[in-house]
Amino acid sequence: MSKYINTEIGADIELSRTGQALLLPLMILANKNNEINKKEFIDAIQWIKDARTWDKYWEELVQNSILVQLDRDTWMVSPYECYAENASHSTLINKWNGVFNATN
Numbered sequence: 064m065s066k067y068i069n070t071e072i073g074a075d076i077e078l079s080r081t082g083q084a085l086l087l088p089l090m091i092l093a094n095k096n097n098e099i100n101k102k103e104f105i106d107a108i109q110w111i112k113d114a115r116t117w118d119k120y121w122e123e124l125v126q127n128s129i130l131v132q133l134d135r136d137t138w139m140v141s142p143y144e145c146y147a148e149n150a151s152h153s154t155l156i157n158k159w160n161g162v163f164n165a166t167n
Contacts, residue, residue, distance in 0.1 A: 066090060068145045076127045081111070081120050086129070089140055095147040097140045097155055098133065131163050 068090050078086070088108055093099045101121070111117055124130045130138045139162060142155035 090145040
């Protein structure tokens, strides 16, 4: 499964270097519905050890509209930044907009 990834993502927002480094694995490890399990993602990325550090960078991604929380452990990656080839981009955008507007 290939993914379409917005290569201009860093141009519009200001992320820390670590925040930028988390983008590619976040986009690659997200499923075809652009969902990711936060606990599984943290386990997969082993170069950040401290929970407080994770919280800091995760919040940075949320504040910059890269992530939105769907439920306790499941988050959605913005379909404006990436989406799977076999996914409906318009369906993902509608889902994202509904959840994003509900949380903001």
